[in-house]
Amino acid sequence: MGALASRRNGERASGRSGVVRPCEPDDVIKCLDMVYKKGGVTLAHARVLAKWGERRLPPSARHLSEAEDARLWDEALVHLGFALRMKGIVA
Secondary structure, eight states, X not given: OHHHHHHHTTOOOOSOSOOOOSSOHHHHHHHHHHHHHTTSSOHHHHHHHHHHXXXXXXXXXXXXXXXXXXXXXXXXXXXXXHHXXXXXXXX
16 A cells, blocks of 8 residues: 555655565555455445555454444455465465
8 A cells, every 4th residue: 555655646666665565556456456356345445545645554343333334344354365375476
């Protein structure tokens, strides 16, 4: 999400951070789109991923106000995680 936010703000990657990414942010978006088209996630799942991804922390089921987001987050990560593993992006 950090890379996507930087791109949205017009920043360019300098490559100096020393962090090696296993993929481009667009690769993750493509996996999410594929899972969405197959019915594994809904727009509600995608919204929760974006909302909490921007915050760079997951929602907590312990907080009543975040419980539904936490449920959607967990469901989305199950489906997205499988797709990312199949593409070799995560282990």
